[in-house]
Amino acid sequence: MQRVTIAQVSERAGVSTATVSRVLSGRGPVSAAVERRVRQAAEELGYQVNTIARALRNSRTDTVGMVVPSISNPFFTSLVESVEHVLEREGKELFLSDARSDPAIEARRLASLAARNVDGIIVSPSHGTESGPAVQKTADRLPLVQLDRFVGGTNTDWVGVDDVAAMRLVMDHLHEGGARSAAFVGSLLTNSSTEQRFAGFRRRAEELGMSVDPDQVLLGDYSVDWGEAAAARIVDTGHLPDAIVCADDLIALGVTRACRAHGVSVPGQVQVTGYDNIEFSRLGEPALTTVDQPRDRIAEEAVRLLAAASRAGSAGRGPSAHIALVPTLVVRDSTRAGATPRP
Amino acid sequence: MQRVTIAQVSERAGVSTATVSRVLSGRGPVSAAVERRVRQAAEELGYQVNTIARALRNSRTDTVGMVVPSISNPFFTSLVESVEHVLEREGKELFLSDARSDPAIEARRLASLAARNVDGIIVSPSHGTESGPAVQKTADRLPLVQLDRFVGGTNTDWVGVDDVAAMRLVMDHLHEGGARSAAFVGSLLTNSSTEQRFAGFRRRAEELGMSVDPDQVLLGDYSVDWGEAAAARIVDTGHLPDAIVCADDLIALGVTRACRAHGVSVPGQVQVTGYDNIEFSRLGEPALTTVDQPRDRIAEEAVRLLAAASRAGSAGRGPSAHIALVPTLVVRDSTRAGATPRP
DNA sequence: GCCTCCTGTGTAATCGATTGCAGTGAAGAT
DNA sequence: ATCTTCACTGCAATCGATTACACAGGAGGC
DSSP states (O other), rough: OOOOOOHHEEEEEEEEHHHHHHHHOOSSSOOHHHHHEEEEEEEHOOOOHHHHHHHHHHHHSEEEEEEEEEESSSSHHHHHHHHHHHHHHHHOOEEEOTTTTHHHHHHHHHHHHHHHOEEEEEESSSSTTTHHHHHHHHHSSEEEEEEESOOOTOEEEEEEEEEHHHHHHHHHHHHTTTOBBBEEOOOOOOOOHHEEEEEEHHHEEEHHTTTEEEEEEEEEEEEEEHHHHHHHHHHSSOOOOOOOESSSSHHHHHHHHHHHTTTOOOOTTEEEEOOOOOOOEEEGOOOEEEEEHHHHHHHHHHHHHHHHHTTTTTTOSSOOOOEOOOOOOOOSSSTTTTTOOOO | OOOOOHHHHHHHTTTHHHHHHHHTOSSSOOHHHHHHHHHHHHHHHHHOHHHHHHHHHSSOSSEEEEESOTTTTTHHHHHHHHHHHHHHHHEEEEEEEETTOOOHHHHHHHHHHHTTTTTTEOOOOOOTTTTHHHHHHHHHOOOOOOOOOOOOOOOOOOEOOOOOHHHHHHHHHHHHHHHEEEEEEEESSSSSHHHHHHHHHHHHHHHOOOOOGGGGGEESSSSHHHHHHHHHHHHTTTTTEEEEEEHHHHHHHHHHHHHTTTTTTTTOOOOOOOOOGGGGGGSSSSSSBBEEHHHHHHHHHHHHHHHOOOOOEEEEEOOEEEEEEEEEEOSSSSSOTTTTOOO
């Protein structure tokens, strides 16, 4: 149980600890004979570096921290997978935390990651404003990139998709399918995703001349339950919109489910769209039309920015980069592509 | 950017580093006046402990590592949430890794967690045999608990559910609903979950006199896609079983979807069951009857075992604990509870 | 033959927090 | 008045790996 240290290896090999370190870390000149002896001794003792000690000395941990609002949201887990994949290529590891959509927990997680000397942090902030102080404070201490969502009033890099452009795709598609009125179901406007998506929705609806009943803009949270509740409320009002645009797939799954339960046909009576293209979106009944985010590209860019910030010595923080990638529309069965407008 | 150390705080407060440490870690006697000065200095400088340095000195990190086969499987993410929740109460943090169902990646993750001096490891092994060496090697060095799945030939603690008992519940329920024949769709028998579940299925089928066509035992992987493919294959054989028992919910979701696509009514023509009770299981069409695992209890026990092992100084490894909790059956719409047997 | 340079190795400082040991001074005991 | 006792506080060692610096000895240049 007691760990093998470099000192024990050096003793067995009959050299100094410095030499052992030089052999094992591969830097510094070492004669072939000594190298062999050291490697063998290390092997025999089952030596393994103590990452903690190394990190203390180097002040580098080869570890990146990531904080997401909710690990049970499949969109974020797939984003995590993408990030992990990219990091693996760089020989870095991921330290993942779940903020449970609570800025207070989020702040603790960020602080704790910073205390653990991660080399950088990737965060998708839970809240559009309340996450600000903690994010900024963390960004002042080490490289930080915001992913997908972002929080205002901070000076950090960001990578995500152009939500407004995405909504344009969605609305154009719905309009083509004959929709002349639309409802919006999202989460409370406390994070950038919903804000941007709603803004894009509203603007394009106006441009296309689609009517939006203010009573049919419903904000709750990112969950199936909320989608169901919101849809029930819309159905209860008595006048159905031609389309229900949802801020994410979980909500959309709830909406289609509630429609089915209430005998409202999708896309016959109402078209429904999601956002994120999570795996389960195609399992809805009907399969969801949704917006696909290029997760791998997002992850790639985030890691790249982080590496750049590390190199720059994050003191010299220049203007921050905002990278908005272009999302694509995935058309499935919950909308009526190219149908003729209803009479 | 340069971090504030205890030395700077001590200088500002006009005391020694020892005193600062005593104040901040709360151990050792310190006069009220000094304590106030130190706290203020720390506050003013924005001091934050360096967890790395502390860990090196204490050889404790207050961190637990967790390795799961797949972070995109909602069952594991909810298990992770439960574990994180329990750990939070203990003031510990979770370091999460995804093995992508690959024993080689899994081994690397385990080694890397060990090198990072986590206080203990919770792992759900990817493979029923190939995960063995790495798991055992890790368990020799630090406290380790296997969760849900386990790998044979190792001497470690384990917490999970009684899969055989669960299958008894499932089969009895199906039998009551009139099923006299059944198919099984699982993953390749390379992990304990499938093994145990299949064993339980087979045994109870025999006891109840239900027939099982060997051609209708289909093994692939834990995914919706595989569920769809397997169901399609079963439908194609021409003779439908009365029930299709699935080794997890993802598979079951795929199966019901394929049934719908092929015009096979569930539960009218075929009853279908899942396993895990993931959130999406109730979103299937029809909502899935499934087995609920008591995740919070599982997490609780795992953390308890880990703590016990740490205290015991894992050298004195006694006989390992195997804790099988009792799962419950969640009856929804994909089965026909209490219906009369078909003629 | 003497000097320079380079390779290979060891010594010891370093990263930052913790803690055993020792020392100081004041309160209390005799 | 002298001796204990105890609450505080500081010094310095410690955790394990890395690395600046020093130094030995051999090769090569003049």
